[in-house]
Amino acid sequence: MSQPQVKNVVVIGAGVVGLTTALKIQEKGGYNVTIVAETFPTDPKTIKYTSHWAGAHHVSAAAHDDLRQQKLERETFDVMWELSAPGGEAEGCFLRAPQTEYYLVPQANPDFLSFSPDFKHLPPADYQHLPNVVSAISLTTLGINTPVYLPYLLARFLARGGVTVRASLQHINQVLEGGVEALTGARAGTRAVDALVVCAGIGARALGGVEDKDVHPVRGQTVLLRAPWIKSGKSLVGETGSQTYIIPRRSGNIIVGGTRVPDDWYPVPRPETTLDILSRGLALCPELAPPTVRAERAPTVDDLKPLIIEEGCGLRPGRKGGIRLEAEWFALPEAGGRKVPVVHNYGHGGYGFQTSWGSASVALEILEKELSQSK
Numbered sequence: 001m002s003q004p005q006v007k008n009v010v011v012i013g014a015g016v017v018g019l020t021t022a023l024k025i026q027e028k029g030g031y032n033v034t035i036v037a038e039t040f041p042t043d044p045k046t047i048k049y050t051s052h053w054a055g056a057h058h059v060s061a062a063a064h065d066d067l068r069q070q071k072l073e074r075e076t077f078d079v080m081w082e083l084s085a086p087g088g089e090a091e092g093c094f095l096r097a098p099q100t101e102y103y104l105v106p107q108a109n110p111d112f113l114s115f116s117p118d119f120k121h122l123p124p125a126d127y128q129h130l131p132n133v134v135s136a137i138s139l140t141t142l143g144i145n146t147p148v149y150l151p152y153l154l155a156r157f158l159a160r161g162g163v164t165v166r167a168s169l170q171h172i173n174q175v176l177e178g179g180v181e182a183l184t185g186a187r188a189g190t191r192a193v194d195a196l197v198v199c200a201g202i203g204a205r206a207l208g209g210v211e212d213k214d215v216h217p218v219r220g221q222t223v224l225l226r227a228p229w230i231k232s233g234k235s236l237v238g239e240t241g242s243q244t245y246i247i248p249r250r251s252g253n254i255i256v257g258g259t260r261v262p263d264d265w266y267p268v269p270r271p272e273t274t275l276d277i278l279s280r281g282l283a284l285c286p287e288l289a290p291p292t293v294r295a296e297r298a299p300t301v302d303d304l305k306p307l308i309i310e311e312g313c314g315l316r317p318g319r320k321g322g323i324r325l326e327a328e329w330f331a332l333p334e335a336g337g338r339k340v341p342v343v344h345n346y347g348h349g350g351y352g353f354q355t356s357w358g359s360a361s362v363a364l365e366i367l368e369k370e371l372s373q374s375k
């Protein structure tokens with residue numbers, strides 16, 4: 001009996017989206033998966049790799065009428081909740097923690113987070129100390145310890161036989177025509193690529209063959225503090241999403257954010273923005289200051305400065321129209337006109353962690369559908 005042929009799939013990108021997509025395809029079975037990327041999780045942080053800079057937490061941000069994104073976020077929550085279970089496979093990558101959302105604008109669907117454990121609406125007495133807040137909810141959700149979670153995804157991929165190749169691609173044809181061997185100096189074309197998946201994040205704007213000008217940066221700046229006494233998260237949410245937020249990580253480090261500025265490419269933190277973030281963070285969560293200080297007097301921003309581990313900024317890969325999840329076929333004239341499907345999975349904006357497993361599932365579905373059609 002003939003065995004089904006194993007297909008060679010190349011994923012471009014080793015951020016949270018590329019790693020999760022590569023795993024999803026690999027774990028389906030029937031595929032050899034190779035990740036090609038310029039930057040990997042354990043590399044020094046760079047503005048070209050957004051996943052290093054995320055908070056990150058899972059608090060759904062989809063618009064009330066954006067059913068696709070709600071579905072992606074919901075599926076991702078279910079996967080991460082299981083991974084984070086006590087004794088679960090990746091418990092150490094997550095902190096299950098109480099979260100309070102303070103809204104500055106009325107919510108079109110105030111119950112849309114009601115799938116979250118311990119969801120409840122808070123009475124005005126719980127938020128009237130915060131100016132302009134019109135309502136508030138609390139729930140239990142996941143803080144993702146990104147410096148641990150990203151290497152976990154990579155380790156899981158490698159342990160199941162995945163291959164990685166470091167390369168900065170100018171054009172997707174550099175992989176499509178000669179396979180990954182063309183990048184490694186080995187004899188090119190010995191293992192033809194059956195399909196390519198593009199998870200290049202903000203890189204999709206410049207990558208030849210994709211060059212998607214709907215992709216643009218939405219810059220976010222944060223401050224990482226050492227404050228292990230903080231065990232719950234808080235966000236102040238305005239018209240365009242969370243304006244100020246506190247995300248505790250399992251390590252005892254706390255992300256305080258943030259900013260959300262479209263088309264701002266500035267690659268390093270601005271000192272005046274750091275001060276503004278700390279001052280907003282302290283107003284939302286005075287408990288950021290050390291308990292010894294708070295026992296004696298009202299804390300100030302100066303009390304937070306000694307707690308700073310790092311100031312950071314990243315470019316969220318925003319995209320007009322949202323995440324691109326679709327396929328197109330590329331003909332290779334130099335390879336006898338052979339056609340290869342290219343599946344796109346990029347443009348995750350400020351929600352790449354919390355949509356990662358859901359969008360990887362959709363990318364896998366598209367991949368299998370395309371591969372089942374010979375062109």
Ligand SMILES: Cc1cc2nc3c(=O)[nH]c(=O)nc-3n(C[C@H](O)[C@H](O)[C@H](O)COP(=O)(O)OP(=O)(O)OC[C@H]3O[C@@H](n4cnc5c(N)ncnc54)[C@H](O)[C@@H]3O)c2cc1C
Nearest residue numbers: 014015017038039050051057169201203220314352353354
């Ligand atoms: C301050 C901040 C806070 C955030 N908080 C959250 C949060 O709480 N929850 C949440 O869900 N999301 C959050 N996000 C958003 C999240 O970080 C992004 O959506 C996510 O990291 C995007 O992942 P990605 O894999 O698409 O891109 P990246 O992480 O940027 O990865 C892109 C990959 O593609 C590779 N690549 C690109 N171009 C090329 C090329 N030409 N050749 C070779 N390789 C290439 C890169 O090397 C890299 O490996 C936050 C973002 C910021 C900045």
